[in-house]
Amino acid sequence: xxxxxxxxxxxxxxxxxxFADLQQRVESSPSALKAALARLLKKGEIAMPLxxxxxxxxxxxxxxxxxxxxxxxxxLMSCLGEQYYAGLLSAAEYHxxxxxxxQIFQVVVTxxxxxxxxxxxxxxxxVRKNAQDIETQTRNTPTxxxxxxxxxxxxxxxxxxxxxxxxxxxxxxxxxxxxEKLDPIKLAKIAVSSPISWSQRLGYLLNLIEAGSVSEALxxxxxxxxxxxxxxxxxADIKGARTDNRxxxxxxxxxxxxx
Numbered sequence: 001x002x003x004x005x006x007x008x009x010x011x012x013x014x015x016x017x018x019f020a021d022l023q024q025r026v027e028s029s030p031s032a033l034k035a036a037l038a039r040l041l042k043k044g045e046i047a048m049p050l051x052x053x054x055x056x057x058x059x060x061x062x063x064x065x066x067x068x069x070x071x072x073x074x075x076l077m078s079c080l081g082e083q084y085y086a087g088l089l090s091a092a093e094y095h096x097x098x099x100x101x102x103q104i105f106q107v108v109v110t111x112x113x114x115x116x117x118x119x120x121x122x123x124x125x126x127v128r129k130n131a132q133d134i135e136t137q138t139r140n141t142p143t144x145x146x147x148x149x150x151x152x153x154x155x156x157x158x159x160x161x162x163x164x165x166x167x168x169x170x171x172x173x174x175x176x177x178x179x180e181k182l183d184p185i186k187l188a189k190i191a192v193s194s195p196i197s198w199s200q201r202l203g204y205l206l207n208l209i210e211a212g213s214v215s216e217a218l219x220x221x222x223x224x225x226x227x228x229x230x231x232x233x234x235x236a237d238i239k240g241a242r243t244d245n246r247x248x249x250x251x252x253x254x255x256x257x258x259x
Contacts, residue, residue, distance in 0.1 A: 002026065002036040006046065010056050015067065015143040016075040019052045049118035053079055065119015067143065069105035072121065074144035077107075083132040084109050086148035087157050089165055089174070094139060095151050097177035099258065106164065108134070108149070108157065126161055133193055135186075151181035156194045159202045168233060172205050172257035179211035188217035196222065197230040204232060204247040209257055222247060 005026055009017055022033060037054065040046045046054045047066040053076060055067045066072065070086070077084045085091070087108040092098050104115075104122045110132060113125040128134070134157075136147045149157060155178055158171045165171050191199045199222050206215040231238050233253040241252035 002028075002033070003040060003045065006040070006056060010058075014056070015071065016053065016055045016079070018054070018079060022054075047118050049076065049116050049121075049123075050080075055118075064121060066121040069121050069123050070139070070146050071141045071143040072118070073105070073107060073123070074141070074146050077109075078144075082109055082111075082113075084147065085131065085134060085136045086146060087134075087154065088126060088161055089158075091149040091154040092158065092174050092178055094148050095154060095178055095181050097151075097154075097174050097181070099173055099177075124164070126157075126164055128157075130193060135190055150186070151178055152183060152187045152190050153193075154178065155182060155187065155202055156190070156198050159205065160194060160198045163235075168205070168253065168255045169257060172209055172255050173259075175205055175211070176209050176257055176259060179206060179209065179214050182211075182214045184214050184217045187214065188221045191218060191221050196225050196227045197234075199225075200227060200230050200247045200249050201232055204244055204249045204251075205255065207244075207247075208255060209259075219246060 026033060041048060044062045045057060047057050048054050049066060049072060055072055057066060061067055085108050088106040089098055089102040090106045093102060104124045106124050106126055108126045108128050108131050110129055112127050116123040135150045135153045137150055139146045139148060158165050158174060162168050162171050199218055203215045203218050203222060206212060227248055229243060229248045229250055231250045231252050236252045238250040238252045241250040243250055
């Protein structure tokens with residue numbers, strides 16, 4: 001029975017498999033395999049987050065309808081052969097800087113990919129063309145090793161993708177806690193991997209939340225680059241906005257972090 005073959009995979013530490021894997025292991029026609037998989041999907045013993053890719057769902061996660069995102073992502077991205085890291089609010093949570101648990105798990109990749117809904121697990125993919133160059137660290141999970149952005153890289157992504165992070169108010173709120181983990185030298189060192197406008201906005205927000213000491217080296221980096229002025233909120237008009245001269249930022253919105 002197919003259930004026995006999948007149980008055997010689980011017994012040797014496998015938490016996922018592809019349809020191609022199964023065809024090599026099981027002597028059965030493709031149509032018969034698909035029918036058997038459909039029955040196991042209906043029972044909740046497996047889940048299919050992506051066409052042709054299946055995860056084994058242990059009893060403790062049956063109510064979730066899938067493996068947790070952090071356990072699913074390493075195998076999925078390995079199967080796809082894509083560079084990735086868990087980032088933005090998901091990475092901030094790992095650094096102890098999320099006031100509320102994110103409802104969507106955020107993964108940064110190098111090219112567009114549709115969001116995934118697997119049972120109650122929601123995964124959103126954010127495109128960053130140089131994702132492979134961003135500094136990461138690792139976290140052990142029951143099914144593998146997850147890569148996620150360092151505190152400094154996370155800070156830049158929060159600012160750069162503020163619209164994926166519930167807006168600048170929430171970004172500033174998360175930075176309040178994340179600032180404690182930031183290394184000023186590392187922050188300035190990795191600034192080159194992001195647009196200069198991200199450094200300008202990040203520096204301004206760090207000053208706003210009274211974490212200016214963290215941004216001293218970043219301020220020197222911005223000063224050396226001599227950037228043009230940039231809006232704090234790119235989507236808003238700059239007409240009549242005052243300017244922060246240190247960071248060359250148009251203050252075209254009021255940011256109110258939740259301290």
